[in-house]
Amino acid sequence: MQETFTAQTQNAAPLSEAEAGTSLWRDAWHRLKKNKMAVASAVILAALSLASVLAPWIAPYSYEEQNLALRAVPPQSGHWLGTDALGRDQLTRLLYGGRVSLMVGIVATGVALLIGVTYGATSGFFGGKVDMAMMRIVDIIYALPFTIFVILLMVFFGRDIRLLFVAIGAVEWLTMARIVRGQVQSLKKQEFIEAARALGLRRRRIIFLHMIPNVLGPIIVYATLTVPAVMLLEAFLSFLGLGVQPPMSSWGLMIKDGADRMEECPWLLIAPGVTLAVTLFCLNFLGDGLRDALDVRASKD
């Protein structure tokens, strides 16, 4: 694949010296930079993450400080995003909540990606009995009752927040694996893979260096879809007792609380909801940008 690409660029602009020593990744990066939406998204995401990390220093109040007499008030001076039923400042809780949600989102999705992609690619590539066995295992895990699984996790391993990632990862990698497997199966029959095999390249090398980069498109798309699912799943798991414990909160939990009070205190839903939406839109555009940048056949240069 590298060879073809270099040949293309050489033919396209034979006189430009910038071509010398370029690679797939450098060109992708170059393309990504030109995609304004993607860049803007990356900047916003970085800002949100930074704000959450710096929460203890920049937050106006403590996240647990209650003001029972004040109760829930709409945004006003002193409380820019309003307060919740116990009089706690929402802006502060949003910042702290971001730490949990962003971390859960990224780590859990990362875990799901890692497992799902490897598993799916291997299964799709090998085909035959291996594929059958692997996909049946996916079916089995998919059918098992998730609620019980989480309860058992807590019973046997305690309430570590790391278990949260295990629980979420255990569920989210399954569909990813299936999608990747489908893609790999269709890719398997393409000529360049046959060529690679004919050349005697080791199977692991083929899978990781040739197949996976070519299925990055759907992977990225599904990963950006997984992050929000993961953040909301965290709220469900908190219901079971796994995840953040009060008074700490997360965006998912804040949205759930806000949904309960949608009519009386809409600000409780709007702030975390919009934040989550913005995060996801940014991930979406960034993901699309990545996908476009990495797509060798995109003729948009």
Place this chain on the structure above:
Amino acid sequence: MLRFIAKRFLETIPVLFVIVTLTFFMVRLAPGGPFTTEKSIPPEIQKKLEAYYGLNKPLYHQYLDYIGNLLKGDLGPSFKYATWSVNELIWSAFPVSLELGCYALAIALILGLGAGVIASLRQNSAADHMSMSLAMIGICVPTFVMGPLLILVFGLGLGWVNASGWDSARDRILPALTLGFVYAAYIARLTRGGMLEILNQDFIRTAHAKGAPPIRIIFKHALKGGLLPVVAFLGPAIADIITGSFVVETIFQIPGLGRFFVTAAFNRDYTMVLGTVLFYAVLIIACNLAVDIVQVWLNPKLRFE
């Protein structure tokens, strides 16, 4: 083709067996049982109850009893809803979830495929961004927010529909929208991604260069490959949609199967958990089989597998 299906059928038996066994032991390990209640039951009564349901026998014995009944098609009595058997409960709840699921699926497919294809054709245009933004709303706005929102606007605000229930034809609208919209979003995103992969390939350019009309290019050449990721996603998604969603059924008070999946676990209703898991497993396997067949049809190269 038939051999393929028959082979899959045979593979299904051990898979179901493993699922039943794992689930059986998993639920028993969870703390609390079906008769753990807030007002404690006198111990002698508890013993009698357990004896009646066979819970005092050794675990492997109970397991064998269960498998024995299972082979006869008897999923046992529900531990929580004492007067009904699991068969009866699933049989009465599934048609409701199926109906809702079909409407939701129709909405999801029409909206999702439509938006996805349009967006891929007009990559990076306003149409693309708009439809993808709409799709993202389906993902960012969880069902427990969208449902009550729709109820507030259309049910309580405008009064066009009931706030909940499953009686009249109109009652189907809001829950189908709530459930369908989320899946529409996923389908739209995956379709767009899949289509873009295909549309940028050389053979599409060739077809264009040869002067083929765009519609033909889409339907005859692009869709087959472009839909691959969506189809892979749809397998479990269809099984999920038709077995109902706990959240949607709770918000709209729909007597479907989705609620049982969650409440059975919370009630430690052992037989119900097993019954629903088994039912779902059969559906998943059937849907995945269908998906595999469709994938082969979409990508002829796989046929000689």
Place this chain on the structure above:
Amino acid sequence: MQPRRRRNSSWRGRICLFFGVPLLVCSLTGCGKHETRVEAGDREQILYEGNGGEPQELDPYVVTGVSEQRILMTLLEGLLSQDPVDLHPVPGVAERWDISPDGKTYTFYLRKTARWSNGDPVTAHDFLESYKRILTPSLASEYSYMLFPVKNAEAYNQGKIADFNQVGFKVLDDYTFQFTLENPTPYLLSVINYHSAWMPVHLPTIREYGDPYLRGSKWTRAGRFVGNGPFVLAKWQVNDVIVVKKSPTYWDRDRVRLNEIHFLPIESDETEEHAFRAGQLHVTETLPLTKIDFYRKDYPNLLHIDPYLGTYFYRFNVTKPPMNDKRVRRALALTIDRESLVKNVLRGGQLPAFCLTPPGTAGYTCRTQLHEDIAEAKRLLGEAGYPDGKNFPTIELLYNTLEGHRIIAESIQQMWKKNLGIDVRLVNQEWKVYLDSQRTLNYQICRASWIGDYVDPNTFLDMFVTGGGNNETGWSSPGYDRLIAEAARTADPQQRLEVFQRAEAILLDELPIIPIYFYTHVYARRTEVKGWYPTILDYHPYQYVYLEPTANQSH
């Protein structure tokens, strides 16, 4: 790929379709204002009531919950019935009764007009057979203990005696029934008049569908259920609705004005509230915490806050340090600002609880009361070895996942931290895990509540006898046990209440629990529902309820 410039109306068309289809559907199915279900119900005397969770069973000897009891009260009637205003015992199947001077023998004279829904007369033999059924050990009825005041009932239920004739029930003739009690039990009549354990069942019907002394007889389905109450079971669709219709054979049917009642098993209180506002329900079971103020402001005549016989409290696991020290427990109990909790957090008209038994329960109000006192609490904590909270280990406060429990726990966590300087970690568990943890004493402090089974202090106080199934704190006091047993034997009502005073004083001194607030029943009810009175157990005999729309309704 293609130049974006080429206009194509297909995407616009899709958007039109997206909005157009529902509009089309709406207009086809006739949108706009139409008669709501409750309005139709008002006309036809059909009551729509939210009933919480789906009933587990409708066999009165197998059920355990409020949702089931409510429905059973429409289908069955015991020897006594309830007055709608204050639930005091009024004639039911029995038209009169007498009690012997020593308080141990009750004789009931049954009316000859009482009938089962299939036309059979209700006789004393029916009651004898029914009580035999509930006490039969093989049935494993969870509420059989309700009958234990009767002589030898407990022994029979535990299999210690095999001959039912030795149990204190006797049929004197077809229409005269007598019980003999172990001890004079002053509150007995107020239990018999409503609890499902005391209702009769139609044995021939049960026999038709299975063994009457084992569970699993499917006799409670609609179309099979035979009862003697004001209504009969017309329809039972799981998770959907239970419909009961006016009984043509009920002896007092002329008093019954409702034609039907539809009980809707709506689990989610938000969904129930939406249904109420949309005109689909006449009465709700509860109201979400977040909506109480909303109703107070906008629909005050629909909001109802009735006193309810229940206490919300925290349990201590007294077997492990630091909770094994009385002073620590007291310090924690004295630092809670109950007024603020009730006023600012709960907002449902609840009352702060400074003792366990709700005041005025059958004429009993506990004289010993806790007094919040932060200075005293600090002193006690210091005395126990933790001045200003130093060296105090982080303790865990357990609660089951529910919004209400969480915000109370969060508030109390803060109160303890601010005033005593101690760290409390909040732990929520899913329902069954929480129950299991409580039962196995696998907690340090946990949230709990108790709704009285009958209107008498005993239902609250006998929880904490040594080894009691509902004790769940590990606390044991022989002095307390003695007093509770003495109260059971005391015939004179006033003396008996005095014994309870002494017992509760011990409880509030040792504090294995922290009483927090007394429940209220907060719910919504439309103005056309009449014959419905606030009662402390939230039971509203439906033979007195009717619908009468007033001239101008708020909906």
